[in-house]
Amino acid sequence: MHIGAGSFHRAHQAWYLHRLLVSGDSRCTIALGNIRNDANSLLDQLALQRGQYVLETVTPEGKRDYETITSIQKVLPWDAEITALVAQGADPSTQVISFTVTEGGYYLDNQHQLDPRHVDIQADLKGDVRTIYGTLARILTQRMVLNAKPVTLLNCDNLRHNGERFRNGFLSFLKLKGDDSLFNWVEKHTASPNTMVDRITPRPTPEVAARVNAATGIGDKVPVMGEDFIQWVIEDGFIAGRPALESVGVEMVESVLPWEEAKIRILNASHSCIAWAGTLIGQTYIDESTHQDSIRQMAWDYVTEDVIPSLSPSPLDLNKYRDVVLARFGNPYIKDTNQRVAADGLSKIPGFITPTLMETYQRGQIPRATAVLPALFFLFMQRWHRGELPYSYEDGVLDAAAMHSMFESADPLHQFVSDKALFSSLADNPDFYQLMRDTVKRLECWVANPQQKLKAQAEALTA
Structure with a gap:
């Protein structure tokens, strides 16, 4: 399950999972959702297109390629209680929960510690779901209650030591929340490998859809475009199994x-x-x-x-x-x-x-x-x-x-x-x-x- 329905995920992580499917490895697909309601129109259109969309890539010399991405096979509708995210995140079939919420979405101070003064963090400490911390607290509480199976929490943002710093922020959040049972469960039943992600992915303009239609005949309402360069480096520290990402060019390393x-x-x-x-x-x-x-x-x-x-x-x-x-x-x-x-x-x-x-x-x-x-x-x-x-x-x-x-x-x-x-x-x-x-x-x-x-x-x- 991926949290964060922005263009970068669809041009990056979803592309790698699509390449796995193309290779014949169908063991892993993506369920995509969002914390806030700012991507509802995108999610609605993706649902109409059965999760499929066209990725346009372009080289510095101007060569454009088009590929229909098929790895998002479940689109999770948004509501204020993030009902679909909770249900999917608690499902035993979900072995990895990944997320892209931007660098500012972790609310860390200059010592890389959680800043509890922020209004969004304060709201989530009281049970709201404005941040990745409040969202995962609600998801993992349900997962713990239902089955307590381990899950990898995979940070895909441009944050130094992103897995470690997210994890420290999340555990600090749970401590401030006073949720000792979930704090202990997260410590024992989750892992947060560090990653490095790279592909320049601008916000799509109407011209992208026009080029996609002209080149492929597909009337895609939510295409995405990016450069032809792509890189993903991940520390191989998953806790509940993982896709065979190394077979599609992901660099699995001891330290990123x-x-x-x-x-x-x-x-x-x-x-x-x-x-x-x-x-x-x-x-x-x-x-x-x-x-x-x-x-x-x-x-x-x-x-x-x-x-x-x-x-x-x-x-x-x-x-x-x-x-x-x-x-x-x-x-x-x-x-x-x-x-x-x-x-x-x-x-x-x-x-x-x-x-x-x-x-x-x-x-x-x-x-x-x-x-x-x-x-x-x-x-x-x-x-x-x-x-x-x-x-x-x-x-x-x-x-x-x-x-x-x-x-x-x-x-x-x-x-x-x-x-x-x-x-x-x-x-x-x-x-x-x-x-x-x-x-x-x-x-x-x-x-x-x-x-x-x-x-x-x-x-x-x-x-």
Whole structure:
């Protein structure tokens, strides 16, 4: 059973399970549902199509392929009590419960612990089902009562140590809830392997359905599209059996750490850098922003100067991985939007960026290239505060009133840099504050003249 009916799941995990079915291994299929009611129209249409839809993939050279995905064989209708999710999750035939709820959907603080102050967590502690924690508590309570068979809880989000941190958050939630019996059952009867997932999957536009119809003759109302690159790395720690994923290209490993660190810091952080920067100079798409020389240089410098030294030695060729990632971002046929990638910055900074800032300082270096990323986000949110973004900004942990208050203060940047939830111990570091002040000033000049090289601007400011 998968929780989270977004495009990424349908282009990624569902594709791998479909490949298993195509190979003749029909032992595992997917039941798909959602925690909230924001995907009801998608689920309704998928149900009309018997769970099937067309996946369009496109290479950087523009070659498009089409495949009907058949692995979702049960669509779980939504209601406020998540009745179908509970029934399916408690069913003995469900051996894996996987989920994609975005980085902000785990409500973790800068120490990676559950933040119980959030209104959604407070609601779920009282029995509601707004979060993955409240949802799984209700599902697993029923599973425990009915059969108590083990189940693997598989995190498929871009979260460092995602299985471990989800599990710690979930057990903390159950402890706060005072549910000792379920806490003990979860400890003994579930497993939460760490994973790394990767495939760029933009929100589908009407043009996707038109291309699918023209190429295949299928009138699919809910197709999905993504790049041709795909990767899934999983620690082989399932508790109740698993699909033979290794036979369809999934890498089953003892530890995902080298892969997840490279992916989160090189791909995810650079992706956000490009989205924030591109938005600031009036661009809409990731590919056009990547082809802006100054923006590409920001991402390249960040990875080369600060990330690669932090992650070395590595079993991966990090220089090659950097170049492949930037080539993927520049794919002109994906048309991934800056809006999609720019989302959830308040979770991405502590998760994707702050570790590199801290480790660069620990090596005795100044993280000038990495400081560009949070400085871009500061300027991005300044635009949001002024109502000047060209689109709505989505962030699962954004306190809009507090953010507006920060930008109305005498020194918004000082408040931003002093936020321990974003920058951990660096929030007390005057050198980091000065670095951020210098970087923001330099970027303000760049936004006014994006054709000028950033290093030239830095030299001009210093002079």
